[in-house]
Amino acid sequence: MTTKVLAIDDSRTIRNLLRVSLENAGFEVHSACDGQEGVDIFPEVDPDVVITDINMPNLDGFGVIDTLRSGPNRTNVPILVLTTESSDKLKSRARASGATGWIVKPFDDASLVSVLRRLTGHVS
């Protein structure tokens, strides 16, 4: 069983970075380029963990969390927020909205993978 990651970010660079880092660590990576697409493909991908950017067109990161955490198809899948800010305000907002954790950009491979492992039990 491979661990599936759904990476949602409107920046191609960040999507690429995530893909490379995570595939190297043995994850299966699916990408979406905005919140709406992420939410749309979520059922089809059925990921073990979601990584989402906050600031995105169409549906932002909080919108993604909100959609995944409420409504008829709500899920307890871990959701990690990618952010350039590491303020406590943002952290508590993320936590309150239902995010499982956060990663501060720029991220390095090792800590990204270790956070994901911690949330999914993934073994590389």
Added chain:
Amino acid sequence: MSGNAIRDTFFEECEELLEALVEGLAQMEEAPDDLQVVNAVFRAVHSIKGGAGAFALDRLVTFAHTFETVMDKVRDRDLSVDDRLMALFHRSGDMLSDLVAAARDETPLDPAAEGELIEALESYLGPASEEEEFSFDAVSLDLGGDTPASLPEIPLAKIADSAPDGAATGPASEKTYRIRFTPTRALYENGHEPLLLFDALAELGTLCVLLDLSGLPSFDAFDPQDSCLDWTLLLTTAEPETALDEVFEFVEGLCTLEITTAPPPAPTEAELPTPDLPQPAARPAPPAAESAAAPPPPKPEARGPKPTLRVDLDRVDRLINTVGELIINQAMISQRIEELDLPTVAHLTNELEAYKLLARDIQEGVMAIRAQPVKPLFQRMSRIVREASDATGKKARLVTVGDSTEVDKTVIERLADPLTHMIRNAVDHGLEHPERRLERGKEAQGTIRLSASHRSGSVFIEIADDGAGLDRAAILRKAREKGLVAPEVELTNPEIDNLLFLPGFSTANQVSNLSGRGVGMDVVKNAVQALGGRISITSIPEKGTTFTIVLPLTLAVMDGFVISVAKETMVVPIASILETIRPNARDTHVIGTSSEVVKIRGSYVPIVDVAANLGLDAGDADRGGSILLLVSTETQGLTALRVTGIHDQRQVVIKSLESNYAAIPGVSAATILGDGKIALILDPDELIKLSRLSEPEGTETKLMPEPGHV
């Protein structure tokens, strides 16, 4: 994908983001209150910052961050946008673009300008800008590629102290922590799994997990969504307590957590009193079997961001070349079959025709790959307008039309410099100063209109200003001073306008900040001609001046007449030919010793003998059987080219002469005909110019009057 490739994508993406930024800023001018527009601008800057951080491009990060913070205030309606701020945003956008370019090309950039802008931006943040701790640890990714050398560094405002805690902690200082952990329901809802937290703890040292089920409700009151378990954990580790905090960082507030330092562990930890439950949940790393499985096959992206494909340009060009060969090959086969003179070839001809059409289809398809919208090029011009109006004290705005018009990539690239020059000229020479405009009843702000369109198989690009129009008296005076026009020669208005394109002609009365760069309109004209295009000029006093550039859709093929000149086979672009004429002897006249003219509908048009001008032996016996091609060129007026015969009209593949040799005067390129032989493609404009140069002196500046019937 290697680290370098990702870096390349980053810069590619930056181009797109900068484009979106420029566009967003332009929209902000129209609708400063449109939150969506402000958001788009914010996001563009934010994404650049995000990517730049990954590559440790600190200078870019710092600037983007400041820019973004101000934009954020606008987004939060803490700051309203006035002209001054708008101008600052534009300048910041330009600076961001410069910083991206400097980072990409690893070229130095003077930090002074950006420092000044950062200061200006910060002035909008107020003194006590409660900017949240902006910790941007300089983490660079080791992706195996060359890590880009970072630019001269500007110290980051607030670099988080990332010194590792308790670095001095040795293995000797093992401690045992007693952790009481009671999750709330929200912990599960937020996607956490206590057992995974314990795994993380187990990695720090030796972990013993005790589960307390006392909180478990009776079966009928049991809500599977509710949390009712309660753990006590004993962790013996050499790691500092902060390592524990880190493990629980994400669940802070989602559980009750008590961490106390337990007394040193008893030597026989295993004998700790085990509560009611039989299973100590100490979890070592999960079984290796799970991970022994082969690495997952990389799956294609479930649904890509945009269905686009990024292809190395070389590959496209190779394909275009090969398709060119295919077309030539098709022409050769057709010709060979014709030569065979087979009795019944009707079906074969049909098949050949189908082959020809298919080959054309492929060619068009391949060419379309190279076509790109002019939008990015046009957008760059708004900066030029801004800079030029700053430098001249004139007020100008750029209006673009037809942004989505697609043009060959090379054309776009090679058009950047000429366009920049023309836009600068339009502001510098075209527009009047605000006071003068007001005097004339015009808006103080002048308009430069840049438009692109496809018309009859060509691309038209127009640069129009609403300025004073050309000062023809001044132009003529200058041309006479410089000896470009003989004093007694009278010129029509279009002829005067075209003097601008003469080498060494400069119109500025005084060298302004912008002109005096040694680039004249002749350079622009050469650049346009090198692309197989032509440029013309129209001007109406007090209404403005318009430059029109007409370019071929592609640089790779062209429609031409296959002609013979003396014994050589050559090609003339159809676009330049107005009509073909078989002259009667009584219509042609000799003027002076050698100049010939032909009378066409009452006007006398000079004849240029192609063979003579190319130094070919005309073998002038068949002069009577010769054909005249009436061409109208931008600068040389109406002229008749004398050739020996016209054979065919066909699309030819353009082959550069310069790639293996050099440019030849009067010849724009070469092509390969059906028989495999090379035919030169004539450049009528240059050819006529050459003929003027070789004529007896005194006649070279006497341009032919534009006949009324054209």
Added chain:
Amino acid sequence: MSETAEQKTDDLFEFITFSAGQQSYCLEITQIREIRRWTPVTALPHTPSDVLGVMNLRGAVIPIFDLAARFGLGPTPANERNVVIVATVSGMTVGLLVESVSEILSVETSAIQETPDIKSEATRNSILGVISVNQSMVRVVNLDAVLDTQGPVQT
């Protein structure tokens, strides 16, 4: 300098020798793409007389130079044995008309001598060195210099 010096794999160089203007010349084999029979070319207007014209080499338009004329030795007379040596230099592909091709010469670096101190600088520049083979002298052509000049090499 041309690639000759850079491309040595070991100490042995291979040259193709040919005759132009009744003198013996050679070119390093790695610079040569192919040798073709002479076929009529399309003349180019406004070019020096040593530029014979252009030829279609599998879809590429390449110029053909008369090497003897380029060296100031007069035009190469038409002959069945005439060949065109197609060579690549500085990213350009060009053809050189020569009288005939003779042989492949395998020599050590040490056998290549510096160009004797002759008077004409142009000639000296167009030759990288000389190799002596059986009492005769073979001139190593410096393609860069030959093709760099706008007109024929002045001798």
